[in-house]
Amino acid sequence: MKLPPLNALRVFLVAAEHHSFTKAGETLHLTQGAVSRHIQTLEAHYGLPLFVRQARGLTLTPEGVALFPAVRDAFSRIEAASEAISRRSRELRVKASPSIASRWVLPRFTQFRNRYPDLMVSLVTVTGFDPNFKSREYDISFQACETQEPGLIYHRLRGARFVPVASPDLFKDKPRPTMAQFMEYPLLHPSHEDQFWSQWFALSGMNPGNSIEAYAFDTLDLAITAASRGMGITLAEESMIADDLANGTLVQLSDVALVTSWAYYLIYPQELATLPSVIAFRDWALAEFSDTPPAPAGSAQ
Amino acid sequence: MKLPPLNALRVFLVAAEHHSFTKAGETLHLTQGAVSRHIQTLEAHYGLPLFVRQARGLTLTPEGVALFPAVRDAFSRIEAASEAISRRSRELRVKASPSIASRWVLPRFTQFRNRYPDLMVSLVTVTGFDPNFKSREYDISFQACETQEPGLIYHRLRGARFVPVASPDLFKDKPRPTMAQFMEYPLLHPSHEDQFWSQWFALSGMNPGNSIEAYAFDTLDLAITAASRGMGITLAEESMIADDLANGTLVQLSDVALVTSWAYYLIYPQELATLPSVIAFRDWALAEFSDTPPAPAGSAQ
DNA sequence: GTTTACCATGCATAAAATTCATGGAGCAAT
DNA sequence: ATTGCTCCATGAATTTTATGCATGGTAAAC
Structure with missing residues (x-):
């Protein structure tokens, strides 16, 4: 030739x-x-x-x-x-559940955008999870999961830990309730399925009786929002309430944390592993969100 | 872009x-x-x-x-x-009539090939002439003609001049014939149509009488070949017999030359004028075959 | 005849490609 | 583990190539 x-x-x-x-x-x-x-x-x-x-x-x-x-x-x-x-x-579509999107990603998103101004990052907020990225609607996903699919790369971000929180307004001039007094307030459930409160009370060695289901919410986010408006006490995933605790919107009522069996992962298809945009986002997310020191670049956990 | x-x-x-x-x-x-x-x-x-x-x-x-x-x-x-x-x-297809091919081009062809060894030159010998090169069977043509078509470039090579020749064997020990004695030998006609002998005798101020058509040939070449084998006297185009005169196969019997109204041209389509192979062949042919000094490169006559 | 609008070209310079030599990383076999 | 092997990466020097600049030449148009 x-x-x-x-x-x-x-x-x-x-x-x-x-x-x-x-x-x-x-x-x-x-x-x-x-x-x-x-x-x-x-x-x-x-x-x-x-x-x-x-x-x-x-x-x-x-x-x-x-x-x-x-x-x-x-x-x-x-x-x-x-x-x-x-x-x-030049494009990157990040998927997250509504809770993670509003409580984890969005608050830090502008920081990432500023660091990579040429990258067109978009946040896709959907509840369902397409486990094989077949729909090609997003490139990388924040996801709580227990099993791993082949062909995907998983980076563990952190385990899910639930602690009880409420708005300080809920108690007015009264002292903050002890565990035993939680039942005197509405207990907000962040899920329709999981029995977080039962598990948490069991962990604390208590029997909550019958008052356990006051309000159930679709997402973790909604339960937290409800709690911050003074509707009651909820179990909140620790990483989602850092801001609320810092600015006093919420107060943590106990150090007892319910650690679930599943963890939050950052997931993307193997064939996108070489894309600089994916790499950049992954490295940033690991440094920002992980509860462990960032892993060496390129290694999946 | x-x-x-x-x-x-x-x-x-x-x-x-x-x-x-x-x-x-x-x-x-x-x-x-x-x-x-x-x-x-x-x-x-x-x-x-x-x-x-x-x-x-x-x-x-x-x-x-x-x-x-x-x-x-x-x-x-x-x-x-x-x-x-x-x-x-890298390819060049040269067209010539059988006469020109065998008597003009072929003897000099190896010289051209040697000068341009990378060029694949082929000689197409056909009697008819496609005046517009429409058939694309050849790129450049040796052609006797009187009129010029648009879209073609013509380089005049030389006028056609006919002189009487014969094999020396025809006369054995006898002296070579004068014009007046030509009629004692078979007169070979190089064409079925043109009355070359009549014209030539007229030019010489003679009346040939009735003996004028002994043998007629399809091409100039055949008549010359026949003459060289001792079949009679023919009128030969000057440029075609240089070799035969030089090696004694033919002898020229008179200096009277019949100059016809047409001339030999080298012809090629205008759109091939920029091809180096065409230019090379043209320049070589003009220098070799022309009876006039080569024209400046690129000019048509 | 002069102007004008192009392309060609010699020469100097800037930029790019390339080599060479070396370093480092992963895999395989000992 | 250790050694050896096979690749690719890379710093520095060098060669090659591309480019700019200024100038020259030519044919058409005014």
């Missing part, structure tokens, strides 16, 4: 389009002389002239005419493929 | 085919380091890795996989077009 000089070919293309070396030079940000030399190189390669130089305007020889569409098509093919793969590297 | 570095793309293609920078280097006659740098250039351009470097073998990233076929197709397109136009410049 003996290809012609490719850069000269590029110049040829532009010169043929403009019917002028001078204008081609302007388009390519080159001098007219440089264009002339490129064409000479190409003509020397083929051993035949590609242009007919006339005082009034430049014409292609029949050979130049034959070459032109091939070069144009070839380059536009390359251009299209390049555009396709470049776009993929 | 912002194309990636094209030479790096070429290296990428070979490296992707070999799954090895080292082997790609060998193929391209480059060192492994040079290949590595080209790939780096390309990866920097796209801002993403194209290869996964593993200790055991090299793999393409998904982006590399996406890029590969586009680059391969693009380059093979260029290659095909290049091959097509290069071949045209």
Whole structure:
């Protein structure tokens, strides 16, 4: 395979389009002389002239005419493929459940955007989880899970730990309740299925009796929001309430933490592992969200 | 249009085919380091890795996989077009009538071949003449003609001049005949249509009487061949008998030359005028065959 | 005849490609 | 583990190539 000089070919293309070396030079940000030399190189390669130089305007020889569409098509093919793969590297769609999105990701998202201003990051907030990323609706996902699918890379962020919290307004002038006094307040359930309160009380060595289900919420986030509005005491995942505890919207009522069997993971398909945008987000997320020191780059936990 | 570095793309293609920078280097006659740098250039351009470097073998990233076929197709397109136009410049098909072919062109053809050993010159010997080169069976033609078609370039080689010749064997020990004695021998006619002998006798101020048509031949060449075998006296075009006169196969019987109204031309389509092979052949033919000093290159007569 | 609009080209310089030599990482076999 | 092997990466020097600049030449238009 003996290809012609490719850069000269590029110049040829532009010169043929403009019917002028001078204008081609302007388009390519080159001098007219440089264009002339490129064409000479190409003509020397083929051993035949590609242009007919006339005082009034430049014409292609029949050979130049034959070459032109091939070069144009070839380059536009390359251009299209390049555009396709470049776009993929500039975009990143992050998926998170509503709770994680609003309580973990969003508060820190601008920090990431600022660090990678050229990256178009979007947050996809859906409740369901497509375990094989088949839908291609997102590139990387925050996900609480227990099992691992092949073909995906999992980075453990942190275990889920639930502690009881409530708005300080709930107690007005009264002292904060002890565990035994929790039943005097509405207990907010962050899930319809899991029996977090039962488990937590069992952990604390108590029997909560019948008052356990006051309000049940669809998401962890909603339960926390309800609690912060003074509706009652909820079990909140520790990592989601850092801000609320810091600014006093919520107070933690016990150090007893319910540690569930599952953990939060950052997950993405193996074939995206080489994308710089994925790598950048992964490294940032691990440093920001993990409860363990960041793992060496590239290693899955 | 912002194309990636094209030479790096070429290296990428070979490296992707070999799954090895080292082997790609060998193929391209480059060192492994040079290949590595080209790939780096390309990866920097796209801002993403194209290869996964593993200790055991090299793999393409998904982006590399996406890029590969586009680059391969693009380059093979260029290659095909290049091959097509290069071949045209390396081949030349010369057309001549049988007479001109055997008496003018063939004796000098090896000289031309030797001067341009890379050129694949072929001689097409056909009697008819496709005046517009529409059949594309030949690129350049030796042709006797009077009118000129548009779109063709004509180079006048020489006028046609007919002189009487015969084999010396025809006369044995007898002296060579004077014009008046020509009628005592068979007169060979080089054409079925033109009345060359009548015209020639008229030019000589003689009346040939009735003996004028002894043998008529299809071509000038055949009449000359017949004469050289002692069959009689023929009128031969001067330029076709130089060799025969030189080696004694034929003797010229008179200086009276019949100059016809037409001349021999070298003809080719205008669109082939830029082909180096056509130019080379034209210049050589003009210098070899013309009865006038060669015209400045590029000018049609 | 003069102007104008192009392309060609010699020479100097800037930029890029390439080599060479070395380093380092992963895998396999001892 | 240790050794050896095979690749790829990389710093520095060098060669090659591309480019700019200024100038020259040519054919058409005014």
